[in-house]
Amino acid sequence: MAWTHPINYAKGALIDPTHLNTYLRDNMKDIYTVIAVQTETLLKNNNASFSNLVGMSFSVLSGEVWSFHAWSYWNSGSVADAKWTVTAPAASTGRFGLAGGGQALTAANETTFGNPIAIASSGSSNQLVNLAAYITAGANGTIQLQAAQNTATAADSNWYLNSFIIAHRVSA
Amino acid sequence: MEYVHPDLLNVALRDNMLALRQQKIRQTADVAKTTTTLDNLTGLELPVLQGEMWHFQTFVFFTSNGTANLKLAFRAENVLGSATNGIMFGRYGLWGSSAPITNGHVATYVASPGAAESVAITTGTLADMCVLSGTVLATVDGSIQTMGAQQTASGTTTFRENSFILAWRVDQ
Numbered sequence: 001m002a003w004t005h006p007i008n009y010a011k012g013a014l015i016d017p018t019h020l021n022t023y024l025r026d027n028m029k030d031i032y033t034v035i036a037v038q039t040e041t042l043l044k045n046n047n048a049s050f051s052n053l054v055g056m057s058f059s060v061l062s063g064e065v066w067s068f069h070a071w072s073y074w075n076s077g078s079v080a081d082a083k084w085t086v087t088a089p090a091a092s093t094g095r096f097g098l099a100g101g102g103q104a105l106t107a108a109n110e111t112t113f114g115n116p117i118a119i120a121s122s123g124s125s126n127q128l129v130n131l132a133a134y135i136t137a138g139a140n141g142t143i144q145l146q147a148a149q150n151t152a153t154a155a156d157s158n159w160y161l162n163s164f165i166i167a168h169r170v171s172a
Numbered sequence: 173m174e175y176v177h178p179d180l181l182n183v184a185l186r187d188n189m190l191a192l193r194q195q196k197i198r199q200t201a202d203v204a205k206t207t208t209t210l211d212n213l214t215g216l217e218l219p220v221l222q223g224e225m226w227h228f229q230t231f232v233f234f235t236s237n238g239t240a241n242l243k244l245a246f247r248a249e250n251v252l253g254s255a256t257n258g259i260m261f262g263r264y265g266l267w268g269s270s271a272p273i274t275n276g277h278v279a280t281y282v283a284s285p286g287a288a289e290s291v292a293i294t295t296g297t298l299a300d301m302c303v304l305s306g307t308v309l310a311t312v313d314g315s316i317q318t319m320g321a322q323q324t325a326s327g328t329t330t331f332r333e334n335s336f337i338l339a340w341r342v343d344q
Contacts, residue, residue, distance in 0.1 A: 023185060031193065099268045109300060132303075
């Protein structure tokens with residue numbers, strides 16, 4: 001349900017149950033927000049296969065629409081660089097992307113969930129990217145962020161715990 | 173039986189709901205540009221009521237090229253949809269995986285944004301994302317409309333469907 005501006009209650013006003021449904025239940029649904037934190041650091045060495053950023057996920061139901069923005073703390077060498085993706089339930093639609101301190105390598109926005117979005121690393125310094133997505137869920141399931149080296153390289157690349165995601169459910 | 177004082181509902185329900193108010197708005201169609209004339213990014217319009225202040229982030233998915241680059245701006249409109257000066261105040265800026273060309277941020281919402289009210293960044297040829305972030309205070313009911321164009325006319329720059337605005341109300 002879309003947002004409805006809550007009324008001002010005057011002295012002696014009757015509290016109709018529909019008020020609670022409209023101004024409390026439906027508005028709470030409209031502003032429903034999930035905040036999740038990455039709970040362990042992901043380490044990749046000579047590995048360009050995606051793995052979950054543990055904790056950087058949230059559950060969705062079929063037909064729900066969600067938008068999220070996320071902040072991913074990482075470092076990687078300038079040969080390995082870095083890539084991310086968003087996985088979503090089957091038949092989900094929308095677009096996801098990233099912006100950060102490096103130039104896009106493959107693409108920095110995508111419509112196919114599971115495809116990579118990658119940027120160049122400046123080297124060994126710690127770095128930060130902002131990821132965002134607008135998604136209509138095609139089935140019940142989980143929206144999950146993943147990461148890997150863009151080029152498998154025998155050196156450590158890290159995606160650090162305490163990265164976080166803020167997801168907002170969008171009213172129909 | 174317990175009597176509920178209306179002030180309790182006003183403070184605990186209405187005011188708290190207003191403090192948590194969010195808006196989530198998506199671009200509903202691709203907008204392709206081959207010129208430097210700003211056009212509306214379809215649907216990316218944030219309504220603001222008189223006296224409200226909002227913080228917002230606009231996640232813009234796009235493709236462009238290294239000659240055209242891109243620029244973005246907001247047009248201030250009244251509640252009738254007419255472009256109007258002197259009704260919206262605040263500041264907005266732009267960042268992405270690239271460099272500012274003219275302005276990285278500006279402090280004016282106007283009826284017809286020109287060079288002084290546009291923000292521009294360099295781009296490559298790959299699909300990418302950038303973020304507009306700002307605050308806006310409305311002196312009348314109205315809206316701010318996101319607009320986009322090429323910084324230099326060359327090829328085609330496409331602002332993608334499912335770009336979106338996340339907005340949070342700042343004060344009551």
